[in-house]
Amino acid sequence: MSALFALRLITYLLVCAGGAALALAGLLGPVGGAILALALTGSWVVDQVRDRMPVRPIFVWALVVAAAVAIALDLLYLAQNLLDGMVHLLLFLILMRLFRRRSLKDLRDAGFLSFFMLVAASVVTFDVSFLFVFIAFLLLCTWMLILHHVVSESERAKTGVTDLTAGGFGPRSLLFRISLAAAAGTFALAGLMFFIIPRVGQATLPFRAELGKRISGFTDRVELGAYGEIETDETVVMRVHFPERVKDPERLPSLRWRGLAFDRFDGRIWEASPRRRGLLRRDPSGEFRVTEPRGAGPLVRQEIFLDPIGVDAVFAAPRAVRIQMQVGAVGLDEMGSITTPASSARLQYSVDSELEVTPPPGLRAAAWPVVSQLPETARYLQLPPLPDRIRALAREVTAGSRSPYEAALKLNHYLSTQFTYTLVLKQQTTLGPIEEFLFVRRSGNCEYFAAAMAVMLRSVGIPARVIGGFQRGEWNPYGAYFMVRMKDAHSWVEAFLDGPGWVTFDPSPRAAAEEAFGAPSAAVLYLDALRMRWYRYVVNWSLRDQVSMATSVHRGASEWRGSLLGWRDSLRAVPRWWVAAIVVLILVAAWSLRRYAPGAGRRAAAAGVPRFYLQALRALARRGFRRGSAETAREFSQRVEGAAPPFASAVAQLTAAYERCRFGEGALSPEEAAALDASLAALRRR
Amino acid sequence: MKWPAFPQTFPAPARRIVDSEWWWQPFRPRRTIWPTRDGWWCLFVVIGLGVAAINTGNNLLYLLVSLLLSLIVVSGVLSEQSMRGLRLEADVPEEIFAHTPAVFGAALANRKRRLTSYSVTLELLARGGPTRFIYLPRLEAGHERLLTWEEIPPARGRWRLAGVRLTTRFPFGLFLKAGRVMLDRDVLVFPAVQSISSETLHRLVGDGTSTIRRRGRGHDLYNLRTYRAGDDPRLIHWRSSAKAESLLVREMEAETTEDTRVVLSGRGERGAARLEAALSEAASIAVHLARAGAGVELTGAGLFVPLGRGVGQARRILTELALYDPRAAGADAAAPRPDAAGWRSLREVRVELD
Amino acid sequence: MSHALDLIHRVEASVGRALVGKPEVIRLAVVGLLARGHLLIEDVPGVGKTTLAAALARSIGAGFQRIQFTSDMLPSDVIGVSIWEPGKSEFVFKPGPLFTNIVLADEINRTTPKTQSSLLEAMNEAQVSLDHTTYPLPRPFMVLATQNPREHEGTYPLPESQLDRFLLRIRIGYPGAPDEKSVLRGAGSPVLEALVPVLQAEDVMALQEEADRVRADESVLDYIMALVAATRTSPLLSLGVSPRGSLALLRAARAQALADGRDYLVPDDVKSLAVPALAHRVMVKGRGAQGGGLDAEAVLRSIVQDVPVPR
Structure with missing residues (x-):
């Protein structure tokens, strides 16, 4: 493979990487991708046959003019917006370079222009796949730049390039190792710079980012009997991280992510009655105060990354006390549903929640069913006309209860034990959905359980509402966060109790049903952790993060000074994943720099070279020592002895024996042969 | 009349360095860095x-x-890694002749302990920028490489070399890192020395066909004569003495190439081409004679190199001829006359400048 | 074999006592001796050329003469002269200073080409021809000639064709600082007189014969040919190495192998001797007779670094 051929190949690969970036960003549809692939293949073929079949310049110019007109029309009329037009222009320029390649310059320009494909993609995407394209692009671009440099320098000086490209262009070639080391260094440095370059303020999302990625399904009401794929959609929509290192977060009681509350039921649909939504203002500390803590449960801070799912709800563990969010205001209605106007984009916010504990504190054995403290009591007791047997069932189940709490517990227990959880929902009768669930099918999904329990609570005079949100999700140990998928969408019930107020009840026996699914594989978890970090540390990296990184580094440094044990904390201050990545990169760089020794030495299979010496050469080559073509065995031996004293005696012995067998008439005695084998083994082992 | 004074010792002519910026040297950065076109784009x-x-x-x-x-x-x-520890020692040939390719050499050594230097280029500068490039893909630690190139000096006299410098665009071709310009100095170019034509050779051995035969300190026997007190005893010819039964000493023939005065006559008024050809001829004759072991003297209008021999004399004459300009010698500076003091009678070879 | 090595080590040790801190120069001198070659030492005065020659002569129990060349020296001053002996009525050959084992020809470029060539012819043929009679020179016979390369005034540089007659051209160079100090302390000159012969002339000749028997593998011969061929095709050289040069390199390499205690050649022998054995046999393009600019040693070093070594 000639150097020029390698350069061409790499340039094409670079263009492909740029194309991949565009495709991932949605700027290049399947049709566009196919056209691009076709054009690239075409230019490659044209390049091959150009010398044999010269193309008349008039055709080339006609083609160029036609393409230019097409681009202009495209920019003016066809393209959906300016960005698409620019991308088309960019692709046109690159392809033109490739088609009319005459010199190295055209290849280089094509390579440079493909960088702008990456730029175009960065404007509209924020997916983690950009990272992979970025790394691939970096590797290819360093390789291409070095290769271009070497080829153009030697072309200018009219000399060959064999010296640097010895060993071809494979993974063991010198050039590749240099470029790998350069790429590793560049990557590490780019990472460092990325975190350090001062940000002006808030990280914004790429424009148009919301267009492609909205996940549909979560609705602002609960409609019984109309379910699609929501329950099986595996897309991760929310990630909940505990920045304060909660010990064993999986053991936290009753973790679920509350979103919207519904109070009105018309027999089929639960929805929120027209709300009196208030706007919360930021308090001086920059937070939104939602409510006062009761002082009962543990306070837990969560850092939540929420993908746009089509509702404006802000999810958090109940009961949210404080919210920190980079928006001007959040809405809060009287049912505790928090909303934000910026819900069409990815949200990142922190919430302090006071978790509920069982039994709820401050329970009073108050009169039942009268609830005095709650305003608008009627609203939470509203019921559509119900068949009598539902009320009868509710009374039957709650019979003998001495308090509303006990009654609610009984109902909860009844539903979760006497009914089964299923996703297979089929209307079997013409009865109302609740009635069919309770008396005919006796199985359903969480919404049936929640709706039935709320209805039954209300029918016995306990104020209740249905809550829409997400269940806890899976714990991702690689990233230390909960991974909440679309299928984790969940409904449960809140009942108002005299004393503690609204208390959560979750009647659906869902966890037991879902255990059968089994845990996702480590690779899936790892990938999602990567995605989470990508969002957290790259896409959403902001001035605030830089400040907190600086302070934690500073604190870590002073702690480190203070005590020898402090090193752990200072390490903790830096994201651990990045530390690992940088260490790996340094190791890769060291590995590839390790063998900067002269190449060659493969044609040593010539006659007369003793086998043991060939083996020794191979063993040393694996350690990065290669004998140069003009280097004698003795010089090589001395070089190795100087650089690797542990091998000195073994190498010297092998070299002496080689000289004697190769150039003298010596033969090895059995003892000598054994000694040589030992030396050889020493070279291989250590 | 007084002869123009000549320095007794000559520095090696090629090493005359005219560097008016010597005071600036310590402040000049060792390496400069500048973006290439690609580098500018990148920025x-x-x-x-x-x-x-x-x-x-x-x-x-x-x-x-x-x-x-x-x-x-x-x-x-x-690129710093590539350039660091590289030592370039450029050298000028001691003798450079006009119109004759002169081989220039630079030894490039990598003085680093471990790291290989990659992709360095020696740029041969000319007016307006580098024109030729010597590319070295790699140089291992501790190794040395000889880089050579040829230059053809345009004319005799002072010649300003454009210089060379070591550069690298490694690794990405974005920046040009360059070392100091070396060899940007004046060197002295001798007149072209050709092999002596048979015609000239003819003139050297006299006007006719007979060789000059006279006593001298050569090695071939010229004559035998009786021993006189004071003769060098080593010159006694024992074989003949035995036959003649009296001590005979050898008189040796002078070296066939006897001491010669090269006389430049005229003032080069018939044009530069003629003058250059004549000076080249004079130089060729002088070098030929000096190599053969003869003493050579050079005279001309405003020009006098006293008799001497050996390589040093040849170089002295070449130096004077390189810088000689008869038209600038002044009207009164006529060729030395035979009656002047210190004049010795030597065989003369005349070279016409006109 | 080990006996030979022992003898050589004794000579080197003995010379080493007089010439401190120059083992590689001593080795080259011994190589020259064993290869029946002559040495051209190019150096400035006062770095121990005389000491080297004298110590070598004393160590092998051989005769030693120093000839200081001047411009008025005649061939007969070197090779000798036939003198009429009236008593015997016949010519008696009075041998010149050349008739000894080790000759130090000091500043050989100070004398006229005639005298130089008479010395070199004698050197080459190991005999002196005078008046139709030949007088063989004693054996072993070795000339260590010196010249000062920095001097141009009144010198007659040896023509290239004559340089070919020297097996090796070496430089001694200034001693390293610690060694120079020990010379100052007196480790050097008085030792010279105290040196005793460690082997006899016959031993030297036996060693020379042993050197001839050193085995040269086909690949090593090919390597020598490749080196020589590279000098002939090098664009930097106007004159490559003659066949005599390749023979000289082989002879020197054999001696070196013997001095290293081997009875076979390895490429290192050739590689390490290529510069001293060949540099004076080539002409660098565009360079005056005496020098400057690129020197042949640098060119040869770069050639040696490029020619592949047998595997």
Whole structure:
């Protein structure tokens, strides 16, 4: 493979990487991708046959003019917006370079222009796949730049390039190792710079980012009997991280992510009655105060990354006390549903929640069913006309209860034990959905359980509402966060109790049903952790993060000074994943720099070279020592002895024996042969 | 009349360095760095993307900007690694002759302990920039490589070399890192020395066909005569003495190439080409004679190199001829006359400058 | 074999006591001796050329003469002269200073080409021809000639064709600082007189014969040919190495192998001797007779670094 051929190949690969970036960003549809692939293949073929079949310049110019007109029309009329037009222009320029390649310059320009494909993609995407394209692009671009440099320098000086490209262009070639080391260094440095370059303020999302990625399904009401794929959609929509290192977060009681509350039921649909939504203002500390803590449960801070799912709800563990969010205001209605106007984009916010504990504190054995403290009591007791047997069932189940709490517990227990959880929902009768669930099918999904329990609570005079949100999700140990998928969408019930107020009840026996699914594989978890970090540390990296990184580094440094044990904390201050990545990169760089020794030495299979010496050469080559073509065995031996004293005696012995067998008439005695084998083994082992 | 004074010792002519900026040397940076065209593009793009990143707050743009920035930094580090510890020792041939290819050489040594230097180029400068390049893909630690090139001096006299410098664009071709310019100095170019034509050779051995035969300190026997007190006893010819039964001493023939005065006559008024050809001829004769062991003297209008022999004399004469300009010698500086003091009668070879 | 090595080590040790801190120069001198060659030492005065020659002569129990060349020296001053002996009525050959084992020809470029060539012819043929009679020179016979390369005034540089007659051209160079100090302390000159012969002339000749028997593998011969061929095709050289040069390199390499205690050649022998054995046999393009600019040694070094070594 000639150097020029390698350069061409790499340039094409670079263009492909740029194309991949565009495709991932949605700027290049399947049709566009196919056209691009076709054009690239075409230019490659044209390049091959150009010398044999010269193309008349008039055709080339006609083609160029036609393409230019097409681009202009495209920019003016066809393209959906300016960005698409620019991308088309960019692709046109690159392809033109490739088609009319005459010199190295055209290849280089094509390579440079493909960088702008990456730029175009960065404007509209924020997916983690950009990272992979970025790394691939970096590797290819360093390789291409070095290769271009070497080829153009030697072309200018009219000399060959064999010296640097010895060993071809494979993974063991010198050039590749240099470029790998350069790429590793560049990557590490780019990472460092990325975190350090001062940000002006808030990280914004790429424009148009919301267009492609909205996940549909979560609705602002609960409609019984109309379910699609929501329950099986595996897309991760929310990630909940505990920045304060909660010990064993999986053991936290009753973790679920509350979103919207519904109070009105018309027999089929639960929805929120027209709300009196208030706007919360930021308090001086920059937070939104939602409510006062009761002082009962543990306070837990969560850092939540929420993908746009089509509702404006802000999810958090109940009961949210404080919210920190980079928006001007959040809405809060009287049912505790928090909303934000910026819900069409990815949200990142922190919430302090006071978790509920069982039994709820401050329970009073108050009169039942009268609830005095709650305003608008009627609203939470509203019921559509119900068949009598539902009320009868509710009374039957709650019979003998001495308090509303006990009654609610009984109902909860009844539903979760006497009914089964299923996703297979089929209307079997013409009865109302609740009635069919309770008396005919006796199985359903969480919404049936929640709706039935709320209805039954209300029918016995306990104020209740249905809550829409997400269940806890899976714990991702690689990233230390909960991974909440679309299928984790969940409904449960809140009942108002005299004393503690609204208390959560979750009647659906869902966890037991879902255990059968089994845990996702480590690779899936790892990938999602990567995605989470990508969002957290790259896409959403902001001035605030830089400040907190600086302070934690500073604190870590002073702690480190203070005590020898402090090193752990200072390490903790830096994201651990990045530390690992940088260490790996340094190791890769060291590995590839390790063998900067002269190449060659493969044609040593010539006659007369003793086998043991060939083996020794191979063993040393694996350690990065290669004998140069003009280097004698003795010089090589001395070089190795100087650089690797542990091998000195073994190498010297092998070299002496080689000289004697190769150039003298010596033969090895059995003892000598054994000694040589030992030396050889020493070279291989250590 | 007084002869123009000549210095007794000559420095090696090629090593006369005319460097008017000697005081500036310690302050000059060892290496300069400047973006190439690609490098400028890269910088423009960094600035453009940087502005875009700040305006939009898009972190992926920040990522691309840091990619370009770190490419620049890595490029700087690697090229520094390549250039560091490289020692270039350029040398000028001691004798440079007009119109004759002169081989210039530079020994490039990598003085680093471990690291190989990659992709360095020796640029041979000319007016208006480098024209020729010697590319060295790699140079291992501790190794030395000889880089050579040829130059053809345009004319005799002082010749300003354009210089050479060591550069690298390694690894990405974005920046040009260059060492100091070397060899940008004046050297002295001798007149072209050709092999002596048979015609000239003829003139050297006299006007006719007979060789000059006279006593001298040569090695071939010229004559035998009786021993006189004071003769060198080593010259006694024992074989003949035995036959003649009296001590005979050998008189040796002078070297066939006897001491010669090269006389430049005329003032070069018939044009530069004629003058150059004549000076080249004079130089050829002088070098030929000096190599053969004869003493040579050189005279001309405003020019006098006293009798001497050996390589040193040849060089002295070449130096004078290289700088000789008969038209600038002044009207009164006529060729030396035979009656002047210190004049010795020597065989003369006349070279016409007109 | 080990006996030979022992003898050689004794000579080197003995010379080493007089010439401190120059083992590689001593080795080259011994190589020259064992290869029946002559040495051209190019150096400035006062770095121990005389000491080297005298110590070598004393160590092998051989005769030693120093000839200081001047411009008025005649061939007969070197090779000798036939003198009429009236008593015997016949010519008696009065041998010149050349008739000894080790000759130090000091500043050989100070004398006229005639005298130089008479010395070199004698050197080459190991005999002196005078008046139709030949007088063989004693054996072993070795000339260590010196010249000062920095001097141009009144010198007659040896023509290239004559340089070919020297097996090796070496430089002694200034001693390293610690060694120079020990010379100052007196480790050097008085030792010279105290040196005793460690082997006899016959031993030297036996060693020379042993050197001839050193085995040269086909690949090593090919390597020598490749080196020589590279000098002939090098664009930097106007004159490559003659066949005599390749023979000289082989002879020197054999001696070196013997001095290293081997009875076979390895490429290192050739590689390490290529510069001293060949540099004076080539002409660098565009260079005056005496020098400057690129020197042949640098060119040869770069050639040696490029020619592949047998595997």
